[in-house]
Amino acid sequence: MTKPMFEKIALIGIGLIGSSIAHAARRAGLAGRITAAARTAATRETVRRLGLADEVYEHAADAVRGADLAILCTPVGSFGALAAEIAAHLAPGAILTDAGSVKTAVVRDVAQHVPEGVHFIPGHPIAGTEFSGPESGFAELFDGRWTILTPLPGADDSAVAKLKAFWEACGAQVEIMTPEHHDLVLAVTSHVPHLIAYNIVGTVNDLERVTEKEVIKFSASGFRDFTRIAASDPTMWRDIFLNNKEAVLEILGRFTEDLASLQKAIRWGDGDRLFDLFTRTRAIRRGIVDAHQDTEAPDFGRKAAGAKPERKKTA
Numbered sequence: 001m002t003k004p005m006f007e008k009i010a011l012i013g014i015g016l017i018g019s020s021i022a023h024a025a026r027r028a029g030l031a032g033r034i035t036a037a038a039r040t041a042a043t044r045e046t047v048r049r050l051g052l053a054d055e056v057y058e059h060a061a062d063a064v065r066g067a068d069l070a071i072l073c074t075p076v077g078s079f080g081a082l083a084a085e086i087a088a089h090l091a092p093g094a095i096l097t098d099a100g101s102v103k104t105a106v107v108r109d110v111a112q113h114v115p116e117g118v119h120f121i122p123g124h125p126i127a128g129t130e131f132s133g134p135e136s137g138f139a140e141l142f143d144g145r146w147t148i149l150t151p152l153p154g155a156d157d158s159a160v161a162k163l164k165a166f167w168e169a170c171g172a173q174v175e176i177m178t179p180e181h182h183d184l185v186l187a188v189t190s191h192v193p194h195l196i197a198y199n200i201v202g203t204v205n206d207l208e209r210v211t212e213k214e215v216i217k218f219s220a221s222g223f224r225d226f227t228r229i230a231a232s233d234p235t236m237w238r239d240i241f242l243n244n245k246e247a248v249l250e251i252l253g254r255f256t257e258d259l260a261s262l263q264k265a266i267r268w269g270d271g272d273r274l275f276d277l278f279t280r281t282r283a284i285r286r287g288i289v290d291a292h293q294d295t296e297a298p299d300f301g302r303k304a305a306g307a308k309p310e311r312k313k314t315a
Contacts, residue, residue, distance in 0.1 A: 005166055007032040010067035012060045012082055013074035014038050014047050015233070016128060017099045019137025021071060022052040024170035027139040037063040038134075046134045061089045069166070071123075072098035072110075077239035080109035092117035095159050099125055101186060101236075103150045103179035105243035111152065119159035122150045122179060124186070125172060130231040143171035144292055150179040187247035191240055192255060195248065197229035198237070 009031040011018040018036065025031045036053035037060040038044045047056040057063045064070045064086045072079055079098060090096060096118055100106050103122050114120040127145040129136065147167040151160045164174045177185075204215055204223065215223070241248055265273040 002029065004032045005030045005162070005169065006067075006069040008067040008069075009034050010060075010064040010070040011036045011053065012063060012070065012072050012086070014043065014052060014056070014134045015073065015132050016136045016141075017125065018071070018073035019047075019050070019052050019134040020127075020139065020141040021073065021099070021125075021137075021170065023137055023139035024142055028169040030166060030169055031069075035063040035067065043134060050134060052134060052137075060086050064094075065089050066091060067094060069095050069097070069163075072096075072100065075233075075236045075239040076100040076102050076106055076109075076243050077235075079106055080113070083110040083113035087113045087115055090115060090118045093119070095119045095121060095163055097121050097123045097149075097163055099123065101190065101240050102244040103148075103182045107150075107152065107179050119156050120152065121155060121160055121163050122152075123163065123167070124148045124150075124182065125167065126186075126190070127172070128232070130228050132233045132236075140171065142167070145172050147172040147174050148182050149174060149176050150182050151176065152179075183244050183247045184250075187244060187251045191244055191248050192251045194229055194232065194237060195241065195252065196255075197226040200226050201230040 009021075009025055011021060011034065014022070014036045022034055022036070025034060033055075034053045036047055036056045037058070038047060038056060039058065041058075044056045044058065047053050055063075060082050068091065070086065070090065072082055074082065076098075079100065083096075092115075096110075096114060097120075098106055098110070100122070101124055103124065106122050110122075111120055125142055125145065125147040127141050129141075147170075149160065149164060149167075160176070164176075167174050200223070262274075262277065264270070265277075
Protein backbone atom coordinates (compact mmCIF):
# COMPACT_ATOMS: atom_id res chain seq x y z
CA MET A 1 0.00 0.00 0.00
CA THR A 2 1.39 3.41 -0.98
CA LYS A 3 2.13 5.74 1.91
CA PRO A 4 0.00 8.91 1.79
CA MET A 5 1.74 12.22 1.10
CA PHE A 6 0.60 13.55 4.50
CA GLU A 7 -0.15 11.58 7.63
CA LYS A 8 -2.73 14.10 8.81
CA ILE A 9 -4.33 17.04 7.01
CA ALA A 10 -6.19 19.62 9.09
CA LEU A 11 -8.80 21.75 7.34
CA ILE A 12 -9.68 24.91 9.24
CA GLY A 13 -13.03 25.81 7.75
CA ILE A 14 -15.03 23.28 5.77
CA GLY A 15 -17.12 25.22 3.27
CA LEU A 16 -16.88 24.88 -0.51
CA ILE A 17 -13.07 24.96 -0.65
CA GLY A 18 -12.37 22.97 2.51
CA SER A 19 -14.84 20.23 1.63
CA SER A 20 -13.55 20.08 -1.96
CA ILE A 21 -9.99 19.67 -0.65
CA ALA A 22 -11.23 16.82 1.54
CA HIS A 23 -12.87 15.13 -1.46
CA ALA A 24 -9.82 15.68 -3.71
CA ALA A 25 -7.37 14.46 -1.06
CA ARG A 26 -9.39 11.30 -0.48
CA ARG A 27 -9.69 10.70 -4.22
CA ALA A 28 -5.91 10.83 -4.61
CA GLY A 29 -5.08 9.06 -1.35
CA LEU A 30 -3.10 12.04 -0.07
CA ALA A 31 -3.98 11.84 3.62
CA GLY A 32 -3.73 9.16 6.26
CA ARG A 33 -6.31 11.11 8.28
CA ILE A 34 -8.28 14.31 7.76
CA THR A 35 -9.46 16.51 10.59
CA ALA A 36 -11.59 19.63 10.32
CA ALA A 37 -12.62 22.60 12.43
CA ALA A 38 -16.02 24.27 12.12
CA ARG A 39 -17.61 26.87 14.37
CA THR A 40 -21.21 25.69 14.35
CA ALA A 41 -22.67 22.42 15.59
CA ALA A 42 -24.80 22.19 12.44
CA THR A 43 -21.74 22.33 10.18
CA ARG A 44 -19.90 19.77 12.28
CA GLU A 45 -22.86 17.43 12.03
CA THR A 46 -22.92 17.87 8.24
CA VAL A 47 -19.20 17.08 8.06
CA ARG A 48 -19.78 13.88 10.02
CA ARG A 49 -22.78 12.91 7.92
CA LEU A 50 -20.88 13.39 4.66
CA GLY A 51 -17.73 11.72 5.98
CA LEU A 52 -15.58 14.69 5.00
CA ALA A 53 -13.23 14.25 7.95
CA ASP A 54 -12.22 11.52 10.35
CA GLU A 55 -12.68 13.94 13.25
CA VAL A 56 -14.26 17.39 13.34
CA TYR A 57 -13.77 19.92 16.14
CA GLU A 58 -15.18 23.23 17.24
CA HIS A 59 -11.75 24.73 17.88
CA ALA A 60 -8.99 24.96 15.29
CA ALA A 61 -6.28 24.19 17.87
CA ASP A 62 -7.75 20.72 18.39
CA ALA A 63 -7.83 20.01 14.66
CA VAL A 64 -4.19 20.91 13.94
CA ARG A 65 -2.55 18.86 16.71
CA GLY A 66 -0.22 16.38 15.04
CA ALA A 67 -1.06 17.54 11.51
CA ASP A 68 1.75 17.73 8.98
CA LEU A 69 -0.42 19.91 6.68
CA ALA A 70 -2.84 22.56 7.95
CA ILE A 71 -4.93 24.63 5.54
CA LEU A 72 -6.82 27.80 6.49
CA CYS A 73 -10.07 27.72 4.47
CA THR A 74 -12.11 30.40 6.24
CA PRO A 75 -12.64 34.01 5.07
CA VAL A 76 -9.30 35.85 5.08
CA GLY A 77 -10.43 38.31 7.75
CA SER A 78 -10.32 35.48 10.31
CA PHE A 79 -6.80 34.27 9.51
CA GLY A 80 -4.91 36.37 12.05
CA ALA A 81 -6.96 35.18 15.01
CA LEU A 82 -6.84 31.58 13.80
CA ALA A 83 -3.06 31.69 13.36
CA ALA A 84 -2.69 32.98 16.91
CA GLU A 85 -4.95 30.18 18.18
CA ILE A 86 -3.19 27.30 16.43
CA ALA A 87 0.44 28.51 16.65
CA ALA A 88 1.37 26.61 19.81
CA HIS A 89 -0.23 23.41 18.50
CA LEU A 90 1.48 23.19 15.10
CA ALA A 91 4.01 20.37 14.91
CA PRO A 92 7.63 21.14 13.96
CA GLY A 93 8.11 20.49 10.25
CA ALA A 94 4.42 20.95 9.47
CA ILE A 95 3.29 22.98 6.47
CA LEU A 96 0.81 25.78 7.13
CA THR A 97 -0.95 27.15 4.05
CA ASP A 98 -4.25 28.77 3.16
CA ALA A 99 -6.85 29.07 0.40
CA GLY A 100 -7.41 32.82 0.63
CA SER A 101 -7.91 35.05 -2.41
CA VAL A 102 -5.58 37.74 -0.98
CA LYS A 103 -1.94 37.15 -0.14
CA THR A 104 -0.13 40.28 1.18
CA ALA A 105 -2.71 40.73 3.95
CA VAL A 106 -2.48 37.02 4.78
CA VAL A 107 1.30 37.27 5.09
CA ARG A 108 0.87 40.32 7.32
CA ASP A 109 -1.69 38.65 9.59
CA VAL A 110 -0.38 35.08 9.76
CA ALA A 111 3.43 35.12 9.45
CA GLN A 112 3.94 36.85 12.80
CA HIS A 113 2.32 33.90 14.61
CA VAL A 114 4.08 31.02 12.83
CA PRO A 115 6.54 29.27 15.19
CA GLU A 116 10.08 28.34 14.28
CA GLY A 117 10.27 25.09 12.34
CA VAL A 118 6.79 25.38 10.76
CA HIS A 119 6.74 26.05 7.01
CA PHE A 120 4.29 28.84 6.16
CA ILE A 121 3.54 28.81 2.43
CA PRO A 122 0.57 31.01 1.43
CA GLY A 123 -1.58 29.62 -1.36
CA HIS A 124 -4.68 30.28 -3.41
CA PRO A 125 -6.63 27.66 -5.40
CA ILE A 126 -8.33 29.69 -8.13
CA ALA A 127 -11.49 27.66 -8.29
CA GLY A 128 -14.95 28.05 -6.89
CA THR A 129 -18.65 28.29 -7.52
CA GLU A 130 -21.39 30.57 -6.27
CA PHE A 131 -22.35 27.89 -3.74
CA SER A 132 -21.06 27.63 -0.18
CA GLY A 133 -21.09 25.22 2.73
CA PRO A 134 -19.75 21.68 3.22
CA GLU A 135 -22.38 20.11 0.97
CA SER A 136 -21.25 22.20 -2.01
CA GLY A 137 -17.78 20.66 -2.32
CA PHE A 138 -16.71 18.11 -4.93
CA ALA A 139 -13.39 16.46 -5.81
CA GLU A 140 -13.25 17.79 -9.37
CA LEU A 141 -13.32 21.46 -8.35
CA PHE A 142 -9.56 21.89 -8.84
CA ASP A 143 -9.15 19.73 -11.96
CA GLY A 144 -7.41 21.73 -14.68
CA ARG A 145 -7.56 24.93 -12.61
CA TRP A 146 -4.68 26.95 -11.24
CA THR A 147 -3.37 27.17 -7.71
CA ILE A 148 -0.94 29.98 -6.91
CA LEU A 149 1.69 29.58 -4.19
CA THR A 150 3.47 32.64 -2.79
CA PRO A 151 6.35 31.33 -0.65
CA LEU A 152 8.18 33.93 1.41
CA PRO A 153 11.91 34.67 1.06
CA GLY A 154 13.91 31.87 2.66
CA ALA A 155 11.09 29.33 2.35
CA ASP A 156 12.18 25.69 2.49
CA ASP A 157 12.41 24.40 -1.08
CA SER A 158 11.42 20.85 -0.18
CA ALA A 159 8.30 22.06 1.68
CA VAL A 160 7.30 24.23 -1.29
CA ALA A 161 7.84 21.30 -3.65
CA LYS A 162 5.74 19.03 -1.44
CA LEU A 163 2.84 21.50 -1.30
CA LYS A 164 3.09 21.99 -5.06
CA ALA A 165 2.90 18.22 -5.52
CA PHE A 166 -0.14 18.10 -3.21
CA TRP A 167 -2.09 20.59 -5.33
CA GLU A 168 -1.07 18.85 -8.53
CA ALA A 169 -2.32 15.57 -7.08
CA CYS A 170 -5.62 17.35 -6.36
CA GLY A 171 -5.84 18.06 -10.10
CA ALA A 172 -4.55 21.63 -10.20
CA GLN A 173 -1.81 23.35 -12.17
CA VAL A 174 0.54 25.35 -9.94
CA GLU A 175 2.16 28.74 -10.45
CA ILE A 176 4.56 30.44 -8.03
CA MET A 177 4.73 34.24 -7.65
CA THR A 178 5.16 36.94 -5.02
CA PRO A 179 2.23 37.90 -2.76
CA GLU A 180 2.19 41.43 -4.21
CA HIS A 181 1.99 40.23 -7.81
CA HIS A 182 -0.70 37.72 -6.89
CA ASP A 183 -2.88 40.45 -5.44
CA LEU A 184 -2.56 42.63 -8.55
CA VAL A 185 -3.32 39.73 -10.89
CA LEU A 186 -6.37 38.68 -8.87
CA ALA A 187 -7.63 42.25 -8.64
CA VAL A 188 -7.74 42.25 -12.45
CA THR A 189 -9.07 38.75 -13.04
CA SER A 190 -11.42 38.24 -10.10
CA HIS A 191 -11.85 40.96 -7.50
CA VAL A 192 -12.83 43.95 -9.67
CA PRO A 193 -15.08 41.79 -11.91
CA HIS A 194 -16.89 40.61 -8.78
CA LEU A 195 -17.22 44.18 -7.55
CA ILE A 196 -18.69 45.23 -10.90
CA ALA A 197 -21.14 42.32 -10.76
CA TYR A 198 -22.26 43.22 -7.25
CA ASN A 199 -22.69 46.84 -8.31
CA ILE A 200 -24.64 46.12 -11.50
CA VAL A 201 -27.04 43.74 -9.76
CA GLY A 202 -27.48 46.29 -6.96
CA THR A 203 -28.11 49.09 -9.46
CA VAL A 204 -30.77 47.09 -11.28
CA ASN A 205 -32.39 46.24 -7.97
CA ASP A 206 -32.62 49.95 -7.14
CA LEU A 207 -34.22 51.01 -10.44
CA GLU A 208 -37.72 52.25 -9.74
CA ARG A 209 -38.89 52.04 -13.36
CA VAL A 210 -38.05 48.33 -13.71
CA THR A 211 -39.80 45.90 -11.40
CA GLU A 212 -38.09 42.97 -9.73
CA LYS A 213 -40.49 40.66 -11.57
CA GLU A 214 -39.35 42.09 -14.92
CA VAL A 215 -35.68 41.77 -13.97
CA ILE A 216 -36.14 38.08 -13.19
CA LYS A 217 -38.48 37.34 -16.11
CA PHE A 218 -36.47 39.04 -18.84
CA SER A 219 -32.92 38.42 -17.66
CA ALA A 220 -30.69 38.00 -20.71
CA SER A 221 -27.44 36.08 -20.52
CA GLY A 222 -25.36 39.11 -19.51
CA PHE A 223 -27.35 40.06 -16.42
CA ARG A 224 -28.02 36.41 -15.62
CA ASP A 225 -24.29 35.70 -15.45
CA PHE A 226 -23.70 38.79 -13.32
CA THR A 227 -26.26 37.47 -10.81
CA ARG A 228 -24.37 34.16 -10.62
CA ILE A 229 -21.20 35.99 -9.66
CA ALA A 230 -23.07 38.30 -7.30
CA ALA A 231 -24.50 35.27 -5.48
CA SER A 232 -21.03 34.43 -4.09
CA ASP A 233 -20.43 34.27 -0.34
CA PRO A 234 -20.80 37.82 1.06
CA THR A 235 -18.51 37.32 4.06
CA MET A 236 -15.69 36.01 1.90
CA TRP A 237 -15.96 38.86 -0.59
CA ARG A 238 -16.26 41.54 2.07
CA ASP A 239 -12.96 40.33 3.51
CA ILE A 240 -11.32 40.15 0.09
CA PHE A 241 -12.09 43.78 -0.74
CA LEU A 242 -11.04 45.05 2.68
CA ASN A 243 -7.77 43.13 2.53
CA ASN A 244 -6.81 43.82 -1.09
CA LYS A 245 -7.98 47.40 -1.28
CA GLU A 246 -4.77 48.90 -2.73
CA ALA A 247 -4.71 46.62 -5.78
CA VAL A 248 -8.49 46.75 -6.20
CA LEU A 249 -8.55 50.56 -6.07
CA GLU A 250 -5.68 50.76 -8.58
CA ILE A 251 -7.48 48.56 -11.11
CA LEU A 252 -10.85 50.15 -10.35
CA GLY A 253 -9.35 53.58 -11.12
CA ARG A 254 -8.15 52.35 -14.50
CA PHE A 255 -11.53 50.74 -15.16
CA THR A 256 -13.31 54.01 -14.34
CA GLU A 257 -11.12 55.89 -16.82
CA ASP A 258 -11.75 53.33 -19.54
CA LEU A 259 -15.48 53.38 -18.80
CA ALA A 260 -15.52 57.16 -19.23
CA SER A 261 -13.80 56.75 -22.60
CA LEU A 262 -16.38 54.16 -23.63
CA GLN A 263 -19.19 56.45 -22.50
CA LYS A 264 -17.76 59.19 -24.72
CA ALA A 265 -17.57 56.83 -27.71
CA ILE A 266 -21.25 55.94 -27.33
CA ARG A 267 -22.27 59.56 -26.84
CA TRP A 268 -20.44 60.73 -29.97
CA GLY A 269 -21.27 57.72 -32.12
CA ASP A 270 -17.66 56.54 -32.42
CA GLY A 271 -18.41 53.14 -33.93
CA ASP A 272 -14.76 52.45 -34.80
CA ARG A 273 -13.74 52.85 -31.16
CA LEU A 274 -16.49 50.47 -30.03
CA PHE A 275 -15.72 47.92 -32.75
CA ASP A 276 -12.00 47.91 -31.94
CA LEU A 277 -12.68 47.40 -28.23
CA PHE A 278 -15.15 44.58 -28.81
CA THR A 279 -12.73 42.87 -31.21
CA ARG A 280 -9.92 42.95 -28.64
CA THR A 281 -12.12 41.66 -25.84
CA ARG A 282 -13.45 38.88 -28.03
CA ALA A 283 -9.88 37.72 -28.58
CA ILE A 284 -9.34 37.56 -24.81
CA ARG A 285 -12.39 35.33 -24.49
CA ARG A 286 -10.96 33.08 -27.20
CA GLY A 287 -7.72 32.84 -25.24
CA ILE A 288 -9.54 31.78 -22.07
CA VAL A 289 -11.36 29.02 -23.96
CA ASP A 290 -8.13 27.88 -25.66
CA ALA A 291 -6.48 27.66 -22.21
CA HIS A 292 -9.32 25.33 -21.12
CA GLN A 293 -10.43 27.72 -18.37
CA ASP A 294 -13.98 27.73 -19.75
CA THR A 295 -16.09 26.12 -22.45
CA GLU A 296 -16.86 27.74 -25.79
CA ALA A 297 -20.48 26.53 -25.65
CA PRO A 298 -22.78 29.49 -26.43
CA ASP A 299 -24.80 28.83 -23.28
CA PHE A 300 -21.63 29.23 -21.15
CA GLY A 301 -21.68 25.57 -20.15
CA ARG A 302 -25.26 25.47 -18.88
CA LYS A 303 -27.39 22.45 -19.54
CA ALA A 304 -30.72 22.63 -21.31
CA ALA A 305 -33.62 24.25 -19.49
CA GLY A 306 -35.10 21.87 -16.97
CA ALA A 307 -31.89 19.92 -16.52
CA LYS A 308 -29.96 20.01 -13.27
CA PRO A 309 -27.54 22.98 -13.47
CA GLU A 310 -23.83 22.30 -13.67
CA ARG A 311 -21.59 23.50 -10.86
CA LYS A 312 -19.74 26.15 -12.82
CA LYS A 313 -16.11 26.65 -11.83
CA THR A 314 -15.06 30.26 -11.45
CA ALA A 315 -12.12 32.21 -10.14
